[in-house]
Amino acid sequence: MRTDRSLITGFLLALAFGLGIALTQQQEVDPFKEAQRQRELFRQTAGILPGELYAAQGEELFAQKRGPRNASLEACDFGLGPGKLEGAHAQLPRYFADTRRVEDLETRIASCMVRLQGFKLAEIKREDIKALSAFVASKSSEMPLRVVPRTSQEIAMYNLGRELWFHRAGNRDMNCxxxxDAYAGSRxxxxxxxSPRQGxxxxxxxxxxxxxxxxxLQDRIxxxxxxxxxxxxxxxxxxxIALSVYMLAEATRGxxxxxxxxxxxx
Ligand code: HEC
Incomplete structure (x- = not known):
C-alpha cells in the first residue's frame, strides 16, 4: 500500500514537473482556464487528482491507532459530533468548549491529536496535518459556507481578524x-x-x-x-484563526x- 502510493506520488511529481516546464513556455494564460486544463490532464494521465491522494493518506491516518495513547481520531469532534465529518469543514472555524478556543480545521486536528492521541504539539508533523485536512475537507466538497460568529469568543475572533485585515505592517506598510479589497475583481x-465577500x-x-x-488555508495566508x-x-x-474567521464569515455573507x-x- 505504502509503496504503491509513493510510486504514484513519484509519477505525479514527474508529471507535474513536465507540466510546469510546459507552462513556463506559454505566456498570458488565464490562470483559471489553466488550472482547469491541468486538472483534466491529471485526470486523464493519472486517473486521480493529487488532492485525492492527500485525502486518501489522511483517511488512513484518521483511522489508525497512533501516538502515546494508541488511539485513532475517530472520536474527534469537528463541531457536529464525534466523528461526524459530513459538512463540518463548511462551518469551521468555530468555538469548542473542550479546548475553550476558537479553532480552524488545522488547529482542531492538532488539538485532537494532542488530546486523543497524546502527541505533543511540537512533535506533530505538518505533513500529517495537511493530509488529515485534505481528508476532513473532502467531506464538505462544494457545500455552502456557514461560518457565522455567534458566541462571544467567535465574535471576538472575528473582530481581531478584521483588525489584522486592515493592520498596516512591514517595510512596505501593507495590509490585506x-x-x-482595493483590487478585488481586477488582476x-x-x-x-x-475580496472576502467574493469568496x-x-x-x-x-x-x-x-x-x-x-x-x-494557513499555508496560503x-x-x-x-x-x-x-x-x-x-x-x-x-x-x-482570526483572519480565517473574518474571511470565511464574509464569504458566508456573500x-x-x-x-x-x-x-x-x-
Ligand atoms: C500585494 C498584494 C496582496 C496582499 C497585500 C495580500 N494578498 Fe492575498 N493574494 C494576492 C494575490 C495576487 C493572490 C493570488 C490570487 C490567485 O490565486 O491567483 C492572493 C491570494 C490570497 C488567498 C488565496 C486565494 C483564494 O482565492 O482563496 C488568500 C486566502 C489570501 N490571499 C489572503 C490574504 C491575507 C489574509 C492577506 C493579509 C495578511 C493578504 N492576502 C495580503 C495578493 C495580496
Missing amino acids: SICH VRLSPVR LSNEWPAYRFEADKLYT AFCYVSIGIAAPEFYSEPY RNSLTEMPGFTR
Missing part, C-alpha cells in the same frame, strides 16, 4: 485590504484578486500545481504575508460555497 500579474479563502486546502504541493515582506506567524496561532475539496488551483 490594500490588495484584496495582479494575471491573478484575479478576490476569498473558499478553496483550501488545495493542491497548487505551480508549487506541486498541498496548501492549507503565510504565503501572502511573506510575499509582502512580513514574517509569517507560527502555524496554529491566533492570527491565522453566499459563497466551498469549491471542490480539496481544491485544485494555481
Whole structure:
C-alpha cells in the first residue's frame, strides 16, 4: 500500500514537473482556464487528482491507532459530533468548549491529536496535518459556507481578524485590504484578486500545481504575508484563526460555497 502510493506520488511529481516546464513556455494564460486544463490532464494521465491522494493518506491516518495513547481520531469532534465529518469543514472555524478556543480545521486536528492521541504539539508533523485536512475537507466538497460568529469568543475572533485585515505592517506598510479589497475583481500579474465577500479563502486546502504541493488555508495566508515582506506567524496561532474567521464569515455573507475539496488551483 505504502509503496504503491509513493510510486504514484513519484509519477505525479514527474508529471507535474513536465507540466510546469510546459507552462513556463506559454505566456498570458488565464490562470483559471489553466488550472482547469491541468486538472483534466491529471485526470486523464493519472486517473486521480493529487488532492485525492492527500485525502486518501489522511483517511488512513484518521483511522489508525497512533501516538502515546494508541488511539485513532475517530472520536474527534469537528463541531457536529464525534466523528461526524459530513459538512463540518463548511462551518469551521468555530468555538469548542473542550479546548475553550476558537479553532480552524488545522488547529482542531492538532488539538485532537494532542488530546486523543497524546502527541505533543511540537512533535506533530505538518505533513500529517495537511493530509488529515485534505481528508476532513473532502467531506464538505462544494457545500455552502456557514461560518457565522455567534458566541462571544467567535465574535471576538472575528473582530481581531478584521483588525489584522486592515493592520498596516512591514517595510512596505501593507495590509490585506490594500490588495484584496482595493483590487478585488481586477488582476495582479494575471491573478484575479478576490475580496472576502467574493469568496476569498473558499478553496483550501488545495493542491497548487505551480508549487506541486498541498496548501492549507494557513499555508496560503503565510504565503501572502511573506510575499509582502512580513514574517509569517507560527502555524496554529491566533492570527491565522482570526483572519480565517473574518474571511470565511464574509464569504458566508456573500453566499459563497466551498469549491471542490480539496481544491485544485494555481
Ligand atoms: C500585494 C498584494 C496582496 C496582499 C497585500 C495580500 N494578498 Fe492575498 N493574494 C494576492 C494575490 C495576487 C493572490 C493570488 C490570487 C490567485 O490565486 O491567483 C492572493 C491570494 C490570497 C488567498 C488565496 C486565494 C483564494 O482565492 O482563496 C488568500 C486566502 C489570501 N490571499 C489572503 C490574504 C491575507 C489574509 C492577506 C493579509 C495578511 C493578504 N492576502 C495580503 C495578493 C495580496
